Amino acid sequence: MxxxxxxxxxxxxxxxxxxxxxxxxxxxxxxxxxxxxxxxxxxxxxxxxxxxxxxxxxxxxxxxxxxxxxxxxxxxxxxxxxxxxxxxxxxxxxxxxxxxxxxxxxxxxxxxxxxxxxxxxxxxxxxxxxxxxxxxxxxxxxxxxxxxxxxxxxxxxxxxxxxxxxxxxxxxxxxxxxxxxxxFQQSDFIAEIVHELRTPLAALRASTALLMRANIPELRRAEMLRTMHEETERLTAMTTDFLDLARLESGRARLETSEFSVLELVQECVGLIREQAGERGIEIVVRGEDRRTEADRTKIKRVLLNLLTNAIKYNRDQGTIYCTVDRRDDLTAPCGLVVLIQDTGHGISPENQKHVFEKFYRVAATASQTGTGLGLSIARRIIEAHGCEMGLTSELNVGTTFYFTLPIAHAQPRREPPASAVFSRPKDPSQ
Ligand SMILES: Nc1ncnc2c1ncn2[C@@H]1O[C@H](COP(=O)(O)OP(=O)(O)OP(=O)(O)O)[C@@H](O)[C@H]1O
Ligand SMILES: [Mg+2]
CATH class of the missing domain: 3.30.450.40 (GAF domain)
Structure with a gap:
């Protein structure tokens, strides 16, 4: 040329x-x-x-x-x-x-x-x-x-x-x-972050100012220290969320992929939140097949923990949570596995469904539960970074199902060897 x-x-x-x-x-x-x-x-x-x-x-x-x-x-x-x-x-x-x-x-x-x-x-x-x-x-x-x-x-x-x-x-x-x-997108986000940081900071400020007074009764002092501890924890969790989201949004988040069993990970996460569910009499059922995926395990764990925590927070007392791992009908799809977290909570109206994945969006009716409104936007971005998708279906007063897809690992799950071969060593493919 x-x-x-x-x-x-x-x-x-x-x-x-x-x-x-x-x-x-x-x-x-x-x-x-x-x-x-x-x-x-x-x-x-x-x-x-x-x-x-x-x-x-x-x-x-x-x-x-x-x-x-x-x-x-x-x-x-x-x-x-x-x-x-x-x-x-x-x-x-x-x-x-x-x-x-x-x-x-x-x-x-x-x-x-x-x-x-x-x-x-x-x-x-x-x-x-x-x-x-x-x-x-x-x-x-x-x-x-x-x-x-x-x-x-x-x-x-x-x-x-x-x-x-x-x-x-x-x-x-x-x-x-x-x-x-x-x-500009970034600076908009920074403005929102600063706004969100103000509430816990104001609580901390008020508590420290009070604590500096000499004549505080011991009981009140202990109460204030507890508030300060909780608000500090909240600030720490929020700053982690902000950083993660900023990384995901700017494309700087790197995926460290490995092969693992999705069902095992779901069970591990359920183990971490079972006590929290038990406090409200919520039962958790895990079902499905032992499918392996190739994904960033730590990040997928984060997605699952947010969905499970939401399913507890926004469920009714004595409700149920069903966690299902399945294979999608479309066998040619690049993300062939699907994970569903289904709850028996109050549901999300069609109008609110359009917004729940937006940063800082919280449905007014659920505002009594603590949260920043970042969990779902982080979760969806993590799934999208894997080239897969996340969505929901919901019916008011019946419940909500959040689902996300994951890639199927190239290698098939281990099969039990036939009885006659139990003692023979598998052949090394490189030989
Ligand atoms: N399973 C659910 N049932 C009903 N409403 C839900 C459910 N999951 C999420 N929501 C609604 O969507 C909003 C956004 O959820 P998201 O997980 O992003 O934030 P959060 O739980 O409020 O805070 P956090 O950042 O701590 O996760 C929630 O505040 C709640 O109003
Ligand atoms: Mg959440």
């Missing part, structure tokens, strides 16, 4: 001049508009729309690099629903977007069918035919944060140096706008 020069092309006195001037004016106007929103979703949609308009193509899409896994993921496309795209993994090797992200340079394909770097899997998945495409890096200084692609030029002409220049300029402006939106 010779026309990799992305500096502004020399103006040639041709009929195209007017068209170019109009294009650059349009580019200028669009980059101004990009900075007028801090909502990431809106911003990404604006960028893809602007890209198709500016270089006159059928479609455009944005792939952002996940800082934790280094994976490239579709985040927005001009004519497809987000969910259809995000399910498509784009490998760093063997895809044009991967090449652009790795090398930090634009690249184009004038005939996709004859170019091996075109990752045809995407076409197959979304039933779309790519004829030609141009991909440019989204860079901040020298760091690539994603790739902006435009697909199928409307006139099917070859890509020009001007197309590359226009798209590269748009991509670098877009990268800054994306970073600003991300920073």
């Amino acid at each position: 010779t026309d990799r020069d992305v500096s502004r092309p020399n103006s040639t006195p041709s009929a195209d001049d007017q068209h170019l001037v109009a294009r650059y004016e349009h580019l200028l106007e669009i980059t101004r508009q990009l900075n007028s929103t801090l909502d990431l979703g809106t911003l990404l949609n604006r960028i893809v729309r602007a890209a198709t308009e500016l270089v006159n193509t059928e479609q455009a899409s944005i792939l952002l690099l996940d800082p934790a896994t280094g994976e490239l993921r579709f985040e927005a496309a001009s004519n497809l629903s987000g969910s259809a795209m995000t399910a498509i993994p784009v490998p760093m090797e063997g895809s044009l977007a991967g090449w652009v992200a790795t090398h930090g340079e634009p690249e184009m394909v004038n005939d996709a069918r004859s170019d091996s770097r075109w990752f045809a899997n995407v076409d197959k998945t979304i039933k779309f035919t790519t004829r030609n495409l141009l991909a440019v890096p989204m860079k901040i200084k020298n760091e690539v944060i994603g790739v902006l692609e435009v697909i199928n030029k409307n006139d099917d002409e070859k890509w020009t140096g001007d197309d590359i220049y226009t798209l590269t300029t748009l991509a670098s402006q877009a990268a800054i706008a994306v970073q600003n939106a991300r920073l």
Whole structure:
């Protein structure tokens, strides 16, 4: 490719001049508009729309690099629903977007069918035919944060140096706008955290001020110390939650996966909360098959403990909790196992169901129970970080079922050897 020069092309006195001037004016106007929103979703949609308009193509899409896994993921496309795209993994090797992200340079394909770097899997998945495409890096200084692609030029002409220049300029402006939106999301979160920290801090402050007085009766003093201890515990738990959520949201949380039995983990967690359930006469039933998964055990334990604690907190006295491990009907699904935590509590109304996974959201009717409203948002993010999903079904005055899926471990569960083979050593596969 010779026309990799992305500096502004020399103006040639041709009929195209007017068209170019109009294009650059349009580019200028669009980059101004990009900075007028801090909502990431809106911003990404604006960028893809602007890209198709500016270089006159059928479609455009944005792939952002996940800082934790280094994976490239579709985040927005001009004519497809987000969910259809995000399910498509784009490998760093063997895809044009991967090449652009790795090398930090634009690249184009004038005939996709004859170019091996075109990752045809995407076409197959979304039933779309790519004829030609141009991909440019989204860079901040020298760091690539994603790739902006435009697909199928409307006139099917070859890509020009001007197309590359226009798209590269748009991509670098877009990268800054994306970073600003991300920073804004973080600062919003910080404001909420500070707000949440204020309540326990106020309790601690009041107690310490009282304790400093000399004439406090011993009984009252002990009571205040207990409050201080509880509030300190609450603060500690909250700061752990904040940190975990911030890591999960920014993609910095790393998964340490291992293979383990899901049923065993459920039983372990139930063991930890059985006493708490017993205090309210709540029975816990564990059932299902001994399925093995490959996941981050500590994080999945956290998910289970929050769901089980919720099932106790928001249950009725003498209620029941059913924990089930099952295999999903769709055997080809990447997350083939499902865990269900079902309670016999008051249920969650359809309106509240829409919000329970949001940070800090707590249903007003349950406000007498302690909690920060972060448990479910952390839990869902952990499950999504595994590429799996979490959801719920609920009926008022009947109960709620939270479920999440997990990947099936590649290796099958150990089978009992046939009686005749009990004493023979299994063959080492490496021999
Ligand atoms: N099993 C359930 N039945 C009824 N309501 C529930 C259930 N689980 C969660 N909720 C509602 O959803 C809200 C959010 O749950 P979440 O676990 O995120 O926060 P929390 O339990 O309030 O606090 P924490 O951060 O300590 O977990 C709860 O406050 C409660 O109103
Ligand atoms: Mg909770």
